[in-house]
Amino acid sequence: PYLVADFFGSISKSMFSLFQILTLESWCMGIVRPIMYHAPWTLLVFVPYIVFNTVAVLNVVTGIFVDQIMAASKADGDHMLKVREQQVMQQLGELRDWFKQGDADGDGTLTYEEFKELLEVEKFKVFFLRMGMDAHEALALFRTVDTDDSGSADIEEFLFGVMRVRSG
Numbered sequence: 001p002y003l004v005a006d007f008f009g010s011i012s013k014s015m016f017s018l019f020q021i022l023t024l025e026s027w028c029m030g031i032v033r034p035i036m037y038h039a040p041w042t043l044l045v046f047v048p049y050i051v052f053n054t055v056a057v058l059n060v061v062t063g064i065f066v067d068q069i070m071a072a073s074k075a076d077g078d079h080m081l082k083v084r085e086q087q088v089m090q091q092l093g094e095l096r097d098w099f100k101q102g103d104a105d106g107d108g109t110l111t112y113e114e115f116k117e118l119l120e121v122e123k124f125k126v127f128f129l130r131m132g133m134d135a136h137e138a139l140a141l142f143r144t145v146d147t148d149d150s151g152s153a154d155i156e157e158f159l160f161g162v163m164r165v166r167s168g
Helices: 004-008 011-022 027-038 040-102 112-118 122-130 135-145 155-167
Strands: 109-111 152-154
Touching (some): 004 011, 027 040, 040 112, 040 122, 040 155, 109 112
């Protein structure tokens, strides 16, 4: 018969026995049952030891997975912000080009009439549709952008107003 000293007689034996119990490698028949034969109360030590360590290992593994998922999510979020910023910059560039094309008299401002004529161009309508606005909403937007009620808007006033309305 095994004695407790055979499994827990020294620090190294104790460490090896506890590792063997933790990995469930012949823990029941090889260690616990022989010891319980001499000290039945040891079951109250071994079962909580196994449960506690199993939960601890699962928490560590779960923590590693959660940490990896959070890092990937942050990287994905950063990437999405960068893509969105590029899209906004591209739209601003396109809007600037459309503004220059619509400025028929070349005075650096776009009048309501020039804007209406520009809305007759199919590609310009499509541009506003991509931004989520139809022609009527675009005309209303121009009136909103014309903050000084002059009937015209310069390029900065126009771009700022459009982006302000788009951002909600």
